[in-house]
Amino acid sequence: MTSDFEAQLRAISLRVTRPRLAVLTALRDHPHVDTRTVIALARDEFPAVSHQAVYDVLQALTESRLVRRIQPAGATARYEMRVGDNHHHVVCRSCGAIADVDCAAGTAPCLTASDDHGYVIDEAEVVYWGACPDCAAARTTDSPPARKEADERPKHNSPRQRAGRGREGGGRLPGRARLRDRAR
Amino acid sequence: MTSDFEAQLRAISLRVTRPRLAVLTALRDHPHVDTRTVIALARDEFPAVSHQAVYDVLQALTESRLVRRIQPAGATARYEMRVGDNHHHVVCRSCGAIADVDCAAGTAPCLTASDDHGYVIDEAEVVYWGACPDCAAARTTDSPPARKEADERPKHNSPRQRAGRGREGGGRLPGRARLRDRAR
DNA sequence: ACGTTAATTTGACTCATTCCAGAAAGCATC
DNA sequence: GATGCTTTCTGGAATGAGTCAAATTAACGT
Numbered sequence: 001m002t003s004d005f006e007a008q009l010r011a012i013s014l015r016v017t018r019p020r021l022a023v024l025t026a027l028r029d030h031p032h033v034d035t036r037t038v039i040a041l042a043r044d045e046f047p048a049v050s051h052q053a054v055y056d057v058l059q060a061l062t063e064s065r066l067v068r069r070i071q072p073a074g075a076t077a078r079y080e081m082r083v084g085d086n087h088h089h090v091v092c093r094s095c096g097a098i099a100d101v102d103c104a105a106g107t108a109p110c111l112t113a114s115d116d117h118g119y120v121i122d123e124a125e126v127v128y129w130g131a132c133p134d135c136a137a138a139r140t141t142d143s144p145p146a147r148k149e150a151d152e153r154p155k156h157n158s159p160r161q162r163a164g165r166g167r168e169g170g171g172r173l174p175g176r177a178r179l180r181d182r183a184r
Numbered sequence: 185m186t187s188d189f190e191a192q193l194r195a196i197s198l199r200v201t202r203p204r205l206a207v208l209t210a211l212r213d214h215p216h217v218d219t220r221t222v223i224a225l226a227r228d229e230f231p232a233v234s235h236q237a238v239y240d241v242l243q244a245l246t247e248s249r250l251v252r253r254i255q256p257a258g259a260t261a262r263y264e265m266r267v268g269d270n271h272h273h274v275v276c277r278s279c280g281a282i283a284d285v286d287c288a289a290g291t292a293p294c295l296t297a298s299d300d301h302g303y304v305i306d307e308a309e310v311v312y313w314g315a316c317p318d319c320a321a322a323r324t325t326d327s328p329p330a331r332k333e334a335d336e337r338p339k340h341n342s343p344r345q346r347a348g349r350g351r352e353g354g355g356r357l358p359g360r361a362r363l364r365d366r367a368r
Numbered sequence: 369a370c371g372t373t374a375a376t377t378t379g380a381c382t383c384a385t386t387c388c389a390g391a392a393a394g395c396a397t398c
Numbered sequence: 399g400a401t402g403c404t405t406t407c408t409g410g411a412a413t414g415a416g417t418c419a420a421a422t423t424a425a426c427g428t
Contacts, residue, residue: 055417077415
């Protein structure tokens with residue numbers, strides 16, 4: 001299989017190196033992985049790679065359009081190998097899970113903006129936000145329907161791995177407050 | 185005008201505070217600003233605000249849907265007040281400039297994915313990538329048409345002082361200066 | 369094999385964002 | 399207007415993804 005990658009690398013005039021093969025293998029086997037995971041997976045293949053090498057490789061491959069970089073707001077960069085077809089992503093607001101979505105309107109549908117302001121557009125990226133099946137189910141099951149906070153609040157908690165602080169909200173829910181006039 | 189903001193804040197049960205008014209004013213006057221700029225602008229209004237307060241405010245306002253957070257890949261978070269209408273953005277790959285684009289297909293067009301994988305989708309976000317008028321012009325003027333790189337990132341490069349260590353003797357060429365110009 | 373030069377390693381550094389905890393406002397009530 | 403319960407701010411430190419640079423290693427054309 002790696003011979004496959006070799007060909008791809010050569011096709012774009014990049015040298016075939018262990019770090020690159022390791023990264024490509026990792027991406028082939030795991031779609032939508034974030035950088036941290038890419039590093040870990042690449043080290044499974046080739047323990048000696050430095051994180052810097054992985055960053056460089058991802059950068060080079062992205063520039064060469066061999067992999068695609070996606071970065072939903074609030075999350076760290078993720079990469080995938082599926083390129084060339086114009087597909088998009090659904091992202092779960094609760095758990096951060098990502099799934100592929102084929103473009104709704106054919107080949108390059110969204111490439112036409114109503115008013116491009118003079119910009120020369122070369123790509124349209126669509127991100128659908130919502131709840132993945134699991135989170136949606138958990139929500140309707142566990143909690144009363146009308147609650148306004150469990151309702152919609154992105155709290156990216158990365159899946160397994162490092163239970164560390166995933167939470168990105170300053171930890172300050174609006175809670176409730178009273179009102180009355182007199183500011184300033 | 186601030187009374188306007190007061191009403192908006194009260195409407196969502198948030199206390200009316202100087203930092204919040206300052207941030208709202210800043211956002212009203214400057215669309216698509218990044219956090220760093222929001223902090224600077226807010227301090228024009230109210231010099232004492234801490235950066236943390238600005239982060240908190242932006243977080244709270246975002247959760248309340250009073251402002252919208254946008255974060256194109258590779259850039260820092262930006263915010264805008266225009267919410268509620270389903271509009272999208274064009275981002276310049278070269279300079280990072282952002283412009284609004286009304287949704288091409290009506291009210292909530294892109295909300296229908298071809299296959300939602302069971303996700304419950306509540307929002308579709310579209311980012312058009314390309315070159316802004318200025319950068320597009322500069323490109324066609326300066327360089328041959330078929331070049332396909334120009335993937336530089338909009339990042340404020342700080343004045344790099346710091347002579348670093350080992351600046352003596354050799355005068356060797358910079359280590360890896362030429363991977364196909366990763367401008368930067 | 370050999371030499372050129374692209375890639376990698378190493379390690380320090382940047383900077384946006386978050387955490388913490390005490391201090392300072394909001395604002396409903398008295 | 400004063401009071402007191404809460405929310406919000408301030409200030410400082412910490413975290414971590416991502417970057418820079420110099421020196422070393424390895425690809426691969428010849």
